[in-house]
Amino acid sequence: MIENQSSQEASFRTAEEAMAWITGLTSFGIRPGLDRINRLMDRFNNPQRRLKFIHVAGTNGKGSVCAYLTSVLRQCGYDVGTFTSPYLTSYSNRLQYNGNDIEDDVLVRLVNLLKPAAEELGQGEWGSPTMFEVTTALALLYYGTVAYPDYVVWETGLGGRLDVTNIVTPIVSVITNVGHDHMDVLGSTIQEITREKAGIIKAGFPVISAVNQPEAVKIVRETAQARQSALYLLGDDFTYQPLEIAENEQKFSFQGPFRALQSLTVSMNGAHQITNAATAVMTLEILRQYYALIVDDEDLASGLKNTSWPGRLEMVSQAPRILIDGAHNPEGMEALSHALRDVYKFDRLNVMMAMMPNKNHEQSLRHILPMVDTLVITEPDFHKRMNAADLAAVASRLRTELGRPRNVIVEPNWRRALELLQEASSGDSQEVNTLNVITGTLYLIADVRSWLLHGTKSEKGW
Numbered sequence: 001m002i003e004n005q006s007s008q009e010a011s012f013r014t015a016e017e018a019m020a021w022i023t024g025l026t027s028f029g030i031r032p033g034l035d036r037i038n039r040l041m042d043r044f045n046n047p048q049r050r051l052k053f054i055h056v057a058g059t060n061g062k063g064s065v066c067a068y069l070t071s072v073l074r075q076c077g078y079d080v081g082t083f084t085s086p087y088l089t090s091y092s093n094r095l096q097y098n099g100n101d102i103e104d105d106v107l108v109r110l111v112n113l114l115k116p117a118a119e120e121l122g123q124g125e126w127g128s129p130t131m132f133e134v135t136t137a138l139a140l141l142y143y144g145t146v147a148y149p150d151y152v153v154w155e156t157g158l159g160g161r162l163d164v165t166n167i168v169t170p171i172v173s174v175i176t177n178v179g180h181d182h183m184d185v186l187g188s189t190i191q192e193i194t195r196e197k198a199g200i201i202k203a204g205f206p207v208i209s210a211v212n213q214p215e216a217v218k219i220v221r222e223t224a225q226a227r228q229s230a231l232y233l234l235g236d237d238f239t240y241q242p243l244e245i246a247e248n249e250q251k252f253s254f255q256g257p258f259r260a261l262q263s264l265t266v267s268m269n270g271a272h273q274i275t276n277a278a279t280a281v282m283t284l285e286i287l288r289q290y291y292a293l294i295v296d297d298e299d300l301a302s303g304l305k306n307t308s309w310p311g312r313l314e315m316v317s318q319a320p321r322i323l324i325d326g327a328h329n330p331e332g333m334e335a336l337s338h339a340l341r342d343v344y345k346f347d348r349l350n351v352m353m354a355m356m357p358n359k360n361h362e363q364s365l366r367h368i369l370p371m372v373d374t375l376v377i378t379e380p381d382f383h384k385r386m387n388a389a390d391l392a393a394v395a396s397r398l399r400t401e402l403g404r405p406r407n408v409i410v411e412p413n414w415r416r417a418l419e420l421l422q423e424a425s426s427g428d429s430q431e432v433n434t435l436n437v438i439t440g441t442l443y444l445i446a447d448v449r450s451w452l453l454h455g456t457k458s459e460k461g462w
Contacts, residue, residue, distance in 0.1 A: 011115050015104035018111035019091045022138070025131035032162035036121060036129045040137050041167060043117045047144025051081075053168045054283065057156040057197045058176025060332050061210070061276045064268065064309050065176055066153045068280035072303030073151055074098060076295050081149035083139045083165075085132070085157050088310050088446045089454075095139050097147045110141045132157050136164045161199020171291060173200045173229075174283055175209040176276065178216045179331035191215050198223040206286050210234040210279045232257070232282055240278040242271065247343050250274055256285050261297070265305045269313040270339035277304055311445045313339055316452050320422055321346075321435050324449055326442040328356065330363035336439060337367040346435035348428065351405070352376040352421045354414065354444040357386040361394045368439070369398055372405035374424040378417035380443035388412045414444060415451065 012018040041048060054069060056062045063084055070082045079098055087093035092101035114137055122128030129137070136157075143152050154170065156163045178194045194216040201207045201223050209220050209231065217233065224231035232238060243251040243263060252274045254261040266277045284300065287293035308314075311326045313336070323344070327336040340349065351372045355361055369375070377392045379385045392410045399405065407424070411417040418438075425434040438448050450456055 011112055012108050015092070015107050018108050021115065022111065022131055022134050023091065025128065025134055030132070030158065031127075031130055032159065034162065034164060034167055036126050037133050037136060037164040037167050039121055039126065040114075040117060040129055040133065041140060044113075044137075044141060044145075048140045048168050050144050050148075051140075051152050051168070052150065053152045053154045053170035054172055054174065054287075055154045055156070055165065055168060055170035055200050056174040056176065057160040057163075057200050058174070058210075059179035059193070059197075059329065060335065061176040061272060061279070062155050062174075064273060064276040064307075064312060065174060065280050065283075066155050067309040068266075068277055068304060068307045069153045069283060070096075070099070071307040072280070072284055072295070072300055073153075075299045075303035075306070076293070077299075078150040079147075081139075081143040081147055081152040083136075083143075083152065084155045085135075086442055086446070088442070089450055094135060095142055097143075097149060102142055106142065106146055107138070110138055110146070113141065114138060133164050136167070140167075156197075156200065159193075159196035159199070161196045163200075166200055169202050169205070170200075171205060172283060172286055173202060173205060173207040174279065175200070175207065175211060175220060176279060177331070178211050178213065179329055191219060194219040195223075201227050201229050203227040204229060206230040206232065206290070208232045208279060208282045208286065210275055232286065234275070234279065234282075238278065238282045238285075240274060242274055245271070245342060252278065254278055254281050256282055258285055258289055261300075264301055266307065267305055268307060268309060269343050270335055271342065272335040272338075273313075277307075280304075311442060311449055313343075314449070316449060320425060321433075322438065322452065323435060324438045324445050326445045327364070327368075327439045328441045330360050330367065333364040333367040333439070336437075337371065340368075340371060340435075340437070344435055345433060347432045348373045348425065348434040350374040350376070350421055350424045350434065350436045352378060352417055352436070352438045352448075353391070353440040354378045354380045354388070355386045355391055356380075356382075356384060356441045356443070357390075361386075361391060362398065365395055365398055366402075369395065370402050370404050374407040374409065374421075375405040376409045376411060376417050376421045376424070378410075378414045378444070379412045380441050381414060381447055382441075382443040385441075385443070414447060418448060418451070 070080050073080045082096040095102040118129050156165045175197050238256040241253045251265050288295050313325050325336050327333040377388050379388045428434050
């Protein structure tokens with residue numbers, strides 16, 4: 001069936017053309033549900049049924065957990081597909097095999113298969129598949145008909161229960177945590193959001209979780225019990241203990257139900273990265289215990305230490321010092337503020353920030369503003385961005401209460417805002433240690449990172 005479609009339709013000749021069609025589907029918005037993806041994959045004989053998935057959901061940390069899992073599994077000699085979102089540089093970053101983006105020629109061939117199927121679906125009662133649905137279908141075709149990895153590390157897009165990634169039946173599920181994000185879609189309370197995240201738990205397959213709010217724990221426990229899934233919960237079934245914390249090196253011990261590991265090291269910064277690493281280790285322990293995964297201690301230690309995840313507490317410049325971190329909700333901003341206090345040394349802190357409109361901005365700002373000298377508020381280059389003046393109004397109200405930041409600059413153009421951020425510290429003497437932090441929505445982080453490291457903007461169309 002796939003070969004017939006390929007011979008009938010060859011709409012795109014380049015990866016740029018194919019990606020432009022996919023990203024153009026953002027006009028269909030976000031429509032939670034599995035009906036369209038199920039029908040789409042039926043057309044291709046459901047290649048996802050041939051694969052072993054590790055399904056990862058959560059409000060924060062899921063990308064980092066995916067990075068830890070991918071790094072260790074590859075270090076152990078396994079072939080690994082990694083599906084994550086959003087991307088920071090190129091659309092093809094989302095679909096990786098052994099650390100490499102999907103090849104352009106493969107992407108073009110598979111999208112030429114998908115396009116007629118998507119258009120046919122769009123003519124029916126279900127309507128056109130969305131950008132994320134087509135991207136998910138592309139990933140399933142890639143891993144299930146081309147790459148055939150030993151494991152697919154599979155990150156949810158939004159929520160879990162009705163997220164299109166939930167079409168798969170994983171060998172293990174992971175729920176990193178639950179916080180206040182995407183409340184316009186997932187619900188306004190921790191309970192509502194947890195029920196959506198817990199929707200990835202599949203009957204009979206184990207689940208690992210680092211949720212910590214009592215109401216979230218209760219729902220995850222009840223869901224696991226109802227589906228007869230073994231639950232391994234941080235704090236109850238596995239624990240960790242920080243040993244040493246320094247910039248770019250954190251050591252911790254791990255205690256699980258099967259064994260203890262006396263000292264492991266991660267290079268990513270922030271106490272939350274130890275939590276993420278411990279969650280990944282517990283997941284690997286389950287695969288080792290029940291699925292005969294071969295993990296030597298040396299490979300586990302090396303894989304963890306060598307893990308990196310762009311845009312999360314990433315120092316992209318030393319002169320001037322510029323740290324980027326996609327802290328786009330209150331929990332992420334709290335983790336950033338802890339890292340700034342515990343890990344980084346500075347005399348002055350200047351922050352540039354942009355947000356999306358569907359976030360709890362006041363709670364986010366409360367975590368960071370008491371530390372800030374100069375705040376530069378801007379806007380991401382994305383159609384759903386929050387107006388800089390609106391975010392500045394929130395900061396202004398808090399400034400009256402908190403007494404910080406000392407200076408506020410509002411500049412909607414993010415590139416000009418970046419210049420103003422750097423100018424804010426240009427008059428500092430050499431004795432003053434200034435740290436510049438760029439944070440907020442990943443739409444901003446993606447452009448700033450690409451601009452500072454590569455001199456170009458990132459692609460759009462998440």
